[in-house]
Amino acid sequence: MSKFKKDGGRTTPAINTSALPDIVFMLLFFFMVATKMRDREMKIRTKLPQATEVEKLEKKSRLHYIFVGPPLDETLGTSPRIQLADAFATVDDIQTYITMENAKKDEAEIPYMTTSLKADETVKMGVVSDIKQELRKVNALKLSYTAAKAAKD
Amino acid sequence: MGKRRRDIPEINAGSMADIAFLLLVFFLVTTTMDIPTGLQVAMPPISETPPESSQQKKREVLEVLVNSADLLLVEGDVMSIDKLKQKCKDHLTNEGRNPNLSSKSTKAIVSLKNDRGTSYKMYVQVYNELTAAYNEVRDEYSMRTYGKSYSELSPEREENKIKDVKAKYPKKLSEAEPVNIGVK
Numbered sequence: 001m002s003k004f005k006k007d008g009g010r011t012t013p014a015i016n017t018s019a020l021p022d023i024v025f026m027l028l029f030f031f032m033v034a035t036k037m038r039d040r041e042m043k044i045r046t047k048l049p050q051a052t053e054v055e056k057l058e059k060k061s062r063l064h065y066i067f068v069g070p071p072l073d074e075t076l077g078t079s080p081r082i083q084l085a086d087a088f089a090t091v092d093d094i095q096t097y098i099t100m101e102n103a104k105k106d107e108a109e110i111p112y113m114t115t116s117l118k119a120d121e122t123v124k125m126g127v128v129s130d131i132k133q134e135l136r137k138v139n140a141l142k143l144s145y146t147a148a149k150a151a152k153d
Numbered sequence: 154m155g156k157r158r159r160d161i162p163e164i165n166a167g168s169m170a171d172i173a174f175l176l177l178v179f180f181l182v183t184t185t186m187d188i189p190t191g192l193q194v195a196m197p198p199i200s201e202t203p204p205e206s207s208q209q210k211k212r213e214v215l216e217v218l219v220n221s222a223d224l225l226l227v228e229g230d231v232m233s234i235d236k237l238k239q240k241c242k243d244h245l246t247n248e249g250r251n252p253n254l255s256s257k258s259t260k261a262i263v264s265l266k267n268d269r270g271t272s273y274k275m276y277v278q279v280y281n282e283l284t285a286a287y288n289e290v291r292d293e294y295s296m297r298t299y300g301k302s303y304s305e306l307s308p309e310r311e312e313n314k315i316k317d318v319k320a321k322y323p324k325k326l327s328e329a330e331p332v333n334i335g336v337k
Contacts (some may be wrong), residue, residue: 012309017167017170018166019263021166021169021170021172021173024170024173024174024177027174028173028175028176028177028180031177031180031181031184032180032184035180035184035185036184036185038244049273049274049277049278051192051277051278051280051281052281052285053192053281053284053285053288054190054191055190055191055192056188056190056191056194057188057190057191060189063189080171111254114193116189116191117191119273121272121273121274121277122272122273122274123269123272123273124269124270124271124272124273125267125268125269125271125272125273125276126233126269126270128268128273128276129267129330131181132196132328135196136196136197136198136199137199139198141195141197141198142193142194142195142196143193143194143195143196144189144191144194145190145191145194145277145280146189146190146191147190147191147192147277147281149190150188150231153155
């Protein structure tokens with residue numbers, strides 16, 4: 001009966017995996033190109049509002065970020081806080097922060113600097129208006145209300 | 154002896170995939186995908202002189218008010234947000250027909266006032282509707298004159314057309330400093 005059956009008949013041939021690194025490298029390059037580095041740690045929650053007329057912000061190097069929202073750490077309460085760079089701040093710190101950040105940039109770039117305001121949708125306009133006033137005082141007049149893109153109906 | 158040296162031993166590439174996976178996982182963890190998008194606002198510089206809108210005739214200004222309960226008041230009437238865009242478009246394209254709306258598109262102003270208690274979500278929605286109105290009006294004008302929507306005009310080759318559309322419907326959307334209307 002087992003005349004035609006070979007000894008090692010059960011063992012399947014090894015799959016050729018020599019192309020696997022190529023596939024993985026392809027994935028790797030995709031992610032390297034399509035994503036950007038996460039450069040700050042968020043201390044507050046920002047659930048962005050939705051809008052249909054949003055525009056892409058051009059160069060990332062021409063952006064200041066200001067975050068407003070309730071703290072992630074619940075022991076700090078739920079009232080909205082401002083985050084500049086990696087730390088909590090108050091409205092009074094904004095002028096210093098923008099001036100400091102501008103000092104790092106090329107002078108020719110400063111008129112093109114946009115402030116990206118990332119605020120949680122539950123935040124009241126009082127805080128936002130205070131921030132806007134502070135920005136006007138340091139002549140940072142380009143502002144962007146960061147919002148997620150909603151589908152047009 | 155010389156013959157033996159010449160054939161190079163095969164390099165074991167079996168762990169290459171592992172190394173690549175390691176790199177891949179590193180990039181997956183440390184990067185984010187979102188491209189920042191937002192509603193662009195150009196704020197006026199601080200000045201002592203009263204803002205332009207207060208010197209304007211009343212008919213040129215479309216007053217939009219959002220109170221602390223997120224309710225919308227347009228020219229003194231309560232309005233739901235889905236009607237705001239059409240109202241704003243009517244105002245911009247009125248050209249003197251309706252005596253309550255703007256006399257000329259180049260003079261039309263939209264004034265957005267909010268309360269300190271207005272939620273950011275509502276404010277962004279209202280701002281979005283007003284921006285949408287401007288974009289649509291510009292698109293329609295550009296379509297009529299140049300057969301191409303405003304957003305499709307290329308900034309390099311059709312600079313003059315863009316300038317013309319912008320001059321026809323200048324974006325005069327003023328955000329007033331907030332007042333406390335009915336403090337909570």
